[in-house]
Amino acid sequence: MAQRIRLEVNGKPHDIAVDDPAMPLLYALRDELGLNNPHFGCGLGQCGACMVHVDGQPVRSCVTPVSQAQGRKITTLAGLGTPEHPHPIQQAFVEEQVPQCGYCINGWIMTAAALLRDTPHPTEAQIRDGLLGLKCRCGTHLAIIRAVKRAARTA
Ligand code: FES
Numbered sequence: 001m002a003q004r005i006r007l008e009v010n011g012k013p014h015d016i017a018v019d020d021p022a023m024p025l026l027y028a029l030r031d032e033l034g035l036n037n038p039h040f041g042c043g044l045g046q047c048g049a050c051m052v053h054v055d056g057q058p059v060r061s062c063v064t065p066v067s068q069a070q071g072r073k074i075t076t077l078a079g080l081g082t083p084e085h086p087h088p089i090q091q092a093f094v095e096e097q098v099p100q101c102g103y104c105i106n107g108w109i110m111t112a113a114a115l116l117r118d119t120p121h122p123t124e125a126q127i128r129d130g131l132l133g134l135k136c137r138c139g140t141h142l143a144i145i146r147a148v149k150r151a152a153r154t155a
């Protein structure tokens with residue numbers, strides 16, 4: 001029997017029915033709520049393409065059961081900023097022209113946003129450490145580091 005789960009995503013409440021409370025949060029966001037910024041990359045918690053914030057912490061939504069997100073504040077890339085009022089890290093990714101195919105970018109931005117909130121002026125070593133484990137098959141890594149530094153200067 002389907003179970004009802006309440007999620008708060010980008011400040012809005014949603015009630016969804018799930019057959020399996022162990023279903024990944026990523027599926028609920030994409031398939032039930034139509035929020036397509038978090039991407040399915042590896043599905044194994046190894047690439048970061050599915051990153052969202054749960055209570056402000058970056059979380060890989062492909063390996064997070066939807067039931068664990070109930071009652072917590074979920075933020076997706078769309079909730080970070082708007083085209084009119086982008087988050088400084090979103091603006092910096094545009095200005096540094098980071099994306100190539102763009103598939104991974106959600107993970108880098110969501111992770112970097114949390115990093116900059118906790119460490120507003122990170123050293124390059126702190127940036128590299130904070131972004132460890134994320135993958136970009138297009139090799140945009142140097143541009144990403146430039147963008148994080150730019151955001152730290154402009155935030
Ligand atoms: S899709 Fe979630 S970590 Fe790769």
Ligand code: FES
Nearest residue numbers: 101102136137138
């Ligand atoms: S921009 Fe293509 S995978 Fe990162």
